Amino acid sequence: MAKIDITERRRELIRIALSHGWFMAKHYVRTRTQEFKRGMWTLTVDYAFMDVVTNILHPTKGITTMVRRKVTIQMFEEIARRPRVHTGKGHYIQSPMPRSSRKTA
Numbered sequence: 001m002a003k004i005d006i007t008e009r010r011r012e013l014i015r016i017a018l019s020h021g022w023f024m025a026k027h028y029v030r031t032r033t034q035e036f037k038r039g040m041w042t043l044t045v046d047y048a049f050m051d052v053v054t055n056i057l058h059p060t061k062g063i064t065t066m067v068r069r070k071v072t073i074q075m076f077e078e079i080a081r082r083p084r085v086h087t088g089k090g091h092y093i094q095s096p097m098p099r100s101s102r103k104t105a
Contacts, residue, residue: 021038053066
């Protein structure tokens with residue numbers, strides 16, 4: 001079995017994210033994660049295990065965190081293109097909505 005060059009994988013992920021309007025935010029060498037930002041949205045990828053986390057502001061649910069495990073490069077490209085896409089490989093966590101965003105009756 002061929003060894004996967006994670007440095008090359010990271011470069012490919014960066015290329016994909018940048019091509020879909022994301023900006024590089026942080027790189028965590030120790031945990032092998034790369035973080036991208038697009039407006040208020042965050043896209044974080046663990047390029048060793050290919051786990052992807054998106055934090056987006058949902059119109060009715062507030063800030064939501066979607067966690068997807070072991071995605072392919074093609075699936076990462078789809079997530080970078082449409083962060084809300086349902087892949088069948090993850091779950092979401094709803095964060096409490098900030099008080100300023102809550103509707104009052």
